[in-house]
Amino acid sequence: MRLIDEIREEHRLIDGVAGSLFFWGDRGSGHRDAREDLNDLIHFLRIFLxxxxxxxxxxLFRALKEHGEVPSHHGPxxxxxxxxxxxxxxLDELAVAGACAESERIVQRLxxxxxxxxxxxxxxxxxxAERRLIDGGVRELDGPTPSVEVEAARALGLDLIRRLPPMDDPDLIRGDGCIPCAAFGDTCHGIETEWWSDWEMEHHRSLDEG
Ligand SMILES: [Fe+2]
Ligand SMILES: [Fe+2]
Structure with missing residues (x-):
């Protein structure tokens, strides 16, 4: 499904620029290019992200609600x-704060x-998403064509990755599924509880049992 494939591709770029953001915080706001780099990071995040x-x-969320039988007012x-x-x-907070020690903390948290x-x-x-949409009769899903401004922001993102080599947050454990999500067990009970019907639960259990 084209929109889903493109979203995955966009994630790769956003993941890289998040690494550049973390690098900006690590290198420090005293660097001579810090202000310009911060402005470019903010611009990418506003326009592209x-x-x-x-x-x-x-x-995609609207299509899932309308054709995928999932709720939009609670859950994922x-x-x-x-x-x-x-x-x-x-981003507004960062734009006002500018290149300063507080922004180093804000960008790394972001x-x-x-x-x-x-x-x-x-x-x-x-x-x-893809399985649910296909089951709901949606064979293809397209988004709007990116504007010139969006394409320029995409190119800026690639440039940022080159200028500010992406680094990982050493304190962040990245993981799959609902368990690492801060909302899990609090405001969201996980996709199985929030989305799956009794039939789907049964189906997934039988697949797990082999
Ligand atoms: Fe995303
Ligand atoms: Fe998202």
Whole structure:
């Protein structure tokens, strides 16, 4: 499904730029290029991540709600949407703070949050999404064509990865499935409880039993 394939591709770029973000914090706000690099990181995250990528995922969320028989007001779709909306205020905070010690902490926390969000989408959302949409009669799903501004932001992302070599957060353990999600057991009870019907539970159990 084209939209899902493209979302996976966009994740690779966003994952890399999150590493550049973490690197920016690690190198320190005193570096001579720090201000310009921070502005470019903020621009990429505003245009490519939030205005483009998040909106396209929300098309997928709407299709899942309408054709995939999943709720949007609780469970994974609600959590992921909340996480999308949490990004712009952080970018505003960074833009006001500029290149300073506080921004080093903010960017590293943001990078970790982006990675955790990507992991949930890659390991929980997307594997379920395609199957559910096909079962719901959706054979193809397209998003809008990227604008010139989005393509420029995509190129900027690649440039940022070259200028600011991506690094990992040594304190973040990246993992598959619902267990590493901070919302699990709190505001979300995991995809099995939130999405699976009795029939699906039974089906997955029989597959596990071989
Ligand atoms: Fe997302
Ligand atoms: Fe995503």
């Amino acid at each position: 939030h205005s483009y990528h998040h909106r396209r995922e929300e098309l 779709l609600a959590i992921l949407t909340e996480e999308h909306e949490a990004v712009p205020p952080v 990078a970790s949050e982006i990675w955790q969000h990507l992991d949930k989408e890659e390991t929980v959302l997307l594997p379920e």
